[in-house]
Amino acid sequence: MAEGGNLKCIPVIDMQEMEDVEQYKKLREASEEWGCFRLVNHKIPASLMSEMKKVVKELLDLPVEIKKRNTDVIAGSGYVAPSNSNPLYEALGLYDLGSPATVRAFCSQLDASPQQREIIEAYAEAIHELGIDLGRKLAKSMGLVSDLFKGWACQFRINKYNFSPKTVGSSGVQIHTDSGFLTILQDDENVGGLEVMDKSGAFVAVHPCAGTLLVNLGDVAKAWSNGRFCNVKHRVQCKEAAIRVSIASFVLGPKEAAVEAPPQLVDSQHPRLYAPFTYEDYRKLYISSKFKAGEALQHVRTQNS
Numbered sequence: 001m002a003e004g005g006n007l008k009c010i011p012v013i014d015m016q017e018m019e020d021v022e023q024y025k026k027l028r029e030a031s032e033e034w035g036c037f038r039l040v041n042h043k044i045p046a047s048l049m050s051e052m053k054k055v056v057k058e059l060l061d062l063p064v065e066i067k068k069r070n071t072d073v074i075a076g077s078g079y080v081a082p083s084n085s086n087p088l089y090e091a092l093g094l095y096d097l098g099s100p101a102t103v104r105a106f107c108s109q110l111d112a113s114p115q116q117r118e119i120i121e122a123y124a125e126a127i128h129e130l131g132i133d134l135g136r137k138l139a140k141s142m143g144l145v146s147d148l149f150k151g152w153a154c155q156f157r158i159n160k161y162n163f164s165p166k167t168v169g170s171s172g173v174q175i176h177t178d179s180g181f182l183t184i185l186q187d188d189e190n191v192g193g194l195e196v197m198d199k200s201g202a203f204v205a206v207h208p209c210a211g212t213l214l215v216n217l218g219d220v221a222k223a224w225s226n227g228r229f230c231n232v233k234h235r236v237q238c239k240e241a242a243i244r245v246s247i248a249s250f251v252l253g254p255k256e257a258a259v260e261a262p263p264q265l266v267d268s269q270h271p272r273l274y275a276p277f278t279y280e281d282y283r284k285l286y287i288s289s290k291f292k293a294g295e296a297l298q299h300v301r302t303q304n305s
């Protein structure tokens with residue numbers, strides 16, 4: 001498939017200009033056309049981002065016996081060792097980052113030092129706050145007043161790609177959509193490799209941009225918006241011989257309530273496309289499906305779609 005490279009650019013959303021109606025229009029367009037945007041001028045300090053990056057690198061460098069203590073809290077939320085299908089990829093995970101108790105438990109499992117804990121806790125709090133703010137803004141972009149993400153489950157995944165001269169050209173993570181509503185990604189500030197698919201089906205390289213964050217919308221966003229938001233397909237390819245580390249913070253879905261499009265987004269021209277479902281049930285479907293590029297959503301479609 002063709003690569004857009006620099007010809008096509010991921011939309012940029014400036015968090016400091018969100019008083020402006022035009023910016024909400026831009027946010028909605030980015031969410032509908034791409035399902036992905038670069039977030040600039042957000043409130044997470046650059047120093048906290050780089051400190052967190054240093055801490056997660058230290059955790060990923062721990063001996064494998066210790067990393068294995070990071071067990072699943074919900075399916076797939078814990079340590080992922082390199083495997084036959086993804087030999088270059090390894091990850092640690094934390095569910096639920098909105099809960100101080102589970103953040104502490106994650107730190108204890110990995111023998112984090114008091115200083116590392118402080119940084120992880122500060123980052124979790126800052127990302128959580130940013131997530132809530134984004135939820136409100138995305139709802140507003142659709143003409144709704146809602147604290148959309150309040151009380152929702154959130155998860156960290158810290159990803160390491162063991163890229164070397166021999167692996168250039170191979171896959172780091174296969175094409176997929178994220179299962180939840182959105183992902184706030186602190187991508188590697190130096191090493192590229194992430195590619196998102198545009199509406200024409202072409203992969204577009206996401207170039208590193210230190211200090212900024214990348215937001216990807218997932219399957220829950222598509223269902224909640226009654227099919228308007230794009231659940232962006234993406235993958236990571238090895239482009240250069242350097243270790244790549246990224247921090248993905250997923251805003252997944254409500255802990256108990258069903259995911260469903262609000263009535264304002266459903267009318268005779270836009271009949272309801274997805275039956276209400278809980279995130280927990282959807283996650284099981286997503287994990288058990290062989291293909292993870294949005295196909296699991298087929299199982300929750302109504303006859304209107």
Ligand SMILES: O=C(O)CCC(=O)C(=O)O
Nearest residue numbers: 157159187194236246248
């Ligand atoms: O490492 C990246 O840049 C992307 C990771 C990703 O897609 C994921 O964790 O779902």
Ligand SMILES: [Fe+2]
Nearest residue numbers: 176177178234
């Ligand atoms: Fe992803």
